[in-house]
Amino acid sequence: MEIKRFCLGDIHGAYKALMQVIEKSGIDYDNDLLISLGDVADGWSQVPECFEELMKFKNLIYILGNHDRWLLDYFKTYNKPRIWTSQGGEATLNAYYRVQDSNYEQKHEKFLENAKPYYITKDNKLFVHGGFSLVKDISKQSIYDLTWDRDLFWSYLFSPIFEVKDYDEIYIGHTTTSRTKSDLSPVHIRNLWNIDQGAGWEGKLTIINIDTKEFWQSDLVKNLYPDEKGR
Numbered sequence: 001m002e003i004k005r006f007c008l009g010d011i012h013g014a015y016k017a018l019m020q021v022i023e024k025s026g027i028d029y030d031n032d033l034l035i036s037l038g039d040v041a042d043g044w045s046q047v048p049e050c051f052e053e054l055m056k057f058k059n060l061i062y063i064l065g066n067h068d069r070w071l072l073d074y075f076k077t078y079n080k081p082r083i084w085t086s087q088g089g090e091a092t093l094n095a096y097y098r099v100q101d102s103n104y105e106q107k108h109e110k111f112l113e114n115a116k117p118y119y120i121t122k123d124n125k126l127f128v129h130g131g132f133s134l135v136k137d138i139s140k141q142s143i144y145d146l147t148w149d150r151d152l153f154w155s156y157l158f159s160p161i162f163e164v165k166d167y168d169e170i171y172i173g174h175t176t177t178s179r180t181k182s183d184l185s186p187v188h189i190r191n192l193w194n195i196d197q198g199a200g201w202e203g204k205l206t207i208i209n210i211d212t213k214e215f216w217q218s219d220l221v222k223n224l225y226p227d228e229k230g231r
Helices: 015-025 047-054 066-077 082-099 102-113 143-148 151-158
Strands: 005-008 033-036 060-062 118-120 125-128 169-172 187-189 192-194 206-209 215-217
Touching: 015 047, 015 206, 015 215, 047 082, 047 102, 066 082, 066 102, 066 143, 082 102, 151 169, 151 187, 151 192
Parallel strands: 005 033, 033 060, 125 169, 169 192
Antiparallel strands: 005 206, 118 125, 187 192, 206 215
């Protein structure tokens, strides 16, 4: 059986959107490869359900996101900084209060501990949540830079010639394109793909086949959760 390879954008607790793109794409839980760009946490009300669903995939590469880092810190210390709770963290806390299952917290803490800072395929495709600096090798960069960087995307977006040639393709999330591109499709600039189309806000969740470039999207997530504010 041919193994298909998929990349998934930032979910931000939108379990209903996640199930839509899984169904639309036809991804196989047992055989296909799923690379998630991180940030399951913070936004809509079903963060635990999203983690549980992703953990069903036998071939999953999970990239740590900046919101995931906040959640992981909470699991370890129960620290609830305002910068986190005001950016979707409150919805995540409420989600775990609702399920009232300590096993979820333990499982999801371990899941995030095992997340990768970035991933490079054998055919030289790079996957990272935020971005990276060009001044040093990616293996020597901090997890903060890899989860928070936006300069990479802005450089591609605003420069007609900027291109990182170290990788055949680069896939990122983190910086929503829902406010820069009206049709909410993935942003493809030279060898860069940004597949965060604002699922944590007013946009859509995207999954893309990284070999064929066919992609599938959820409904507008705000319509899937009409009684919630999201991020």
